[in-house]
Amino acid sequence: YPESVGIILWATSNLRNHGQCVAEFLYLMGLRPVWQPGSQRVVDLEVIPLEELQRPRVDVTGRISGLFRDSMPGSVIWLDDAAQRIASLDEPTELNFVRKHVLEEAGELEKSGLDKQAAWRQASYRVFGDPPGAHGAGTGAVLEAKNWETIDDIAAVYTRWGAHAYGKGSEGTYMPEVFKKRMAQIDITVQNVDHRESSMLSGDDYNNYRGGMIAAVRSYKGSMPRNYVSDSSDRSKVQLRSLTEELKRWFRGEAMNPKYIAGMKKHGYKGAGDLATYVAVSYQWDATSDIMENWMYEKYAAKYALDKDMQKWMQEVNPWALHRITEVLLEAEQRGMWQAKPETKQALQELFLSMEGELEERGE
Template sequence: MINLNIKEILKKIDWQDPVWQKIKEEILDLNQRIEDSKEIESLLKGFSGGYIPAGPSGLITRGRDDVLPTGRNFYSLDPYRIPTKSAYEIGKRLAEKLIEKHLNEQGRYPENVAIFWMASDIMWADGEGMAQIMHLIGVRPVWFGNGRIKGFEVIPLKELSRPRIDVTIRVSGITRDNFPNCIELIDEAIQKVASLDEPPEANFVKKHALEIMDKTNKDFRTGTLRIYCSMPGTYQAGTQLAVYASAWKEEKDLAEVFLYWNGYAYGKGIWGEARHKEFAEVLKSVDVTYNKVVSDEYDLFGCCCYFGTHGGMTAAARHLSKKEVKAYYGDTRDPENVEIRDLADEIRRVVRTKLLNPKWIEGMKRHGYKGAGDISKRIGRVYGWEATTQEVDDWIFDDIARTFVMNEENREFFRQNNPWALEEITRRLLEAWERELWDPAEDVKKALKRLYLEIEGWIEESMDEVKGEFQGGSIDVVTSEEVEYWKSKMQEALR
């Protein structure tokens, strides 16, 4: 093991060297701006109605040191500068790597990539994902001299050297509500590409537009609808709610919930129109579903929206297309070395580096009740990914059970701080087992049900004289088939 003595290293540096002088100045400047951060003071000033100077927001881990000093009244960005020129270059590489991966694995180009376009792409990464979408369909941004977006131009097929890849985009509610100009620009580009005088085999956007027009007997505008979200004024993808409520029996149920919630089209001149049938048609041609990570500060277990949307879209595409649909995950944490990996590999990466990392676990335990609850939430999202995509390895569930339920020290932590969190973890594991989403190892099978009864006993003791019904370890599965109103609303939207 290398023992780095920072003080000794600093002594050996020639601070008269111009390069080191510049580095020293930058370090001192950063340090001063950190020292000048006045978060508590600004908070109190805001409470008393005082003025708080404005400042930019962003991820310092992505080189945004202009966010220092913190404690300012931060603003986001100018949405009319998205994507930036540097983000466009990263987006191009993402698009090419995605195409290359699919070509190597499947022996053909992907015809349609279904993308979960989150606001974090715009607010944290300056529109890398937006640029990726543009390069997939074969257009590029055109900027004014001041960096603002003027529009786009079509990349000729000869220069592109490949077919134009179609896209199906599920935008997040925050993207929809805060960046309508970005949505409209992409929508215009899709319409333009679909109208090009090119053979369908070289232009999958056009190919699928013609197919949708033929199947629905509707116009060109209908054939080019590619951007969808939940109903205006609503958020979430619906799928995560069904998963958490155990309101599904098979992939078909989750696919229908996803379609029902997200079949509202957005674009220039169309904002939140119910277009469930068209959404279903475009999902049938999807070959790959996709999202990406931009920072180690956030990951695909950080919110239920990740599996609810990306996972729900994967379930819907697989069910509707009746074919294998790949699930990919991009990685631009290091913009110099972007990667495209399988969703299953991304799940493994985050499980190893965080969820099952002893240092991470100990850090969460320091937060007592809240830490226990957050561990439970993340494990619930692991289950959500398996429910929607079946991309979680059995060993992951085995190790979750061994680490949090079967480990006596950790079990005692939950008992003292938040037994309800451990009950939720164990119940989700039992549900995964009962649904045959997971085949537990023998030692886990022997321990899990016994320990669940023990945990249930803790809770009963803590409830004392509280009366009423409790869910307990049973999983009551209810779908739209059992609820007439729900069933009729689903049928009305999806017919």
């Protein structure tokens, strides 16, 4: 069993699906909610006995969004209470990973000078998010600005945005060292998806939060965690896929699907811009999570940038989209994330230079 799991908690999805991520957080730790008869409000948490659970209690760290913090404060309290309850149980540490980690870290903090109560409280924070009043994760902005060199740079930005502890006694206190400790313990990251209206490639929010967490684990732990996506868009058939499987599913099903591309073309300027977003977001996922393969970049180059019909259409409706696609692909090659074929690289460089001149003329 994994000792530690990192989970992304968004407000919109949990409001829509009645708290699937909250339920998963609780169940991994070995808790279930207690509902008030009639109103069905959650009024308490009940510890599931180990004899019934039949597995160890898994340590869970939740990275909440700013909207989750603002619209579901009650859930934040329940999640924090869950971690404290489980850590306080008198159980063997090999069957209670929450207690195991809290005991270890609290001991270290006491040695550094904290009193016992403060050390225990600091070691038991498991809910982290944005600074009070802020929204976002920082990852997308730093990647879009090209203002990074290594995975450690991305992790540092993710920490600055997300290392604010929430729960009893802390309404967003910045605790970077505590957050780094949590990220360094994570064996598995997971994000639940409950609809098909957007995907991990259609916008950068997924990579902003989830990819940022993976980058932080890679940086602070020194190894890649296992990464999964839980798809409950069809609640009668919930499916679990690896992040790589999920990427290839959307890459083949939408990004490279001729019918999908034809549909995007009907939207002119906006359609071209959205196709450019697919390329940019794929690159960003690769930067945080190392999941793109050479053939995928080659497909983007051939289908989106070097195809003559696509070039003609984009130059007519949105040449800036074609410029962005070419620029992102060349950046991926320059950073060593893609070993491009020599002829592909040369064709992209020639296209980029020609687009630079064309856009400059249009600007004038």
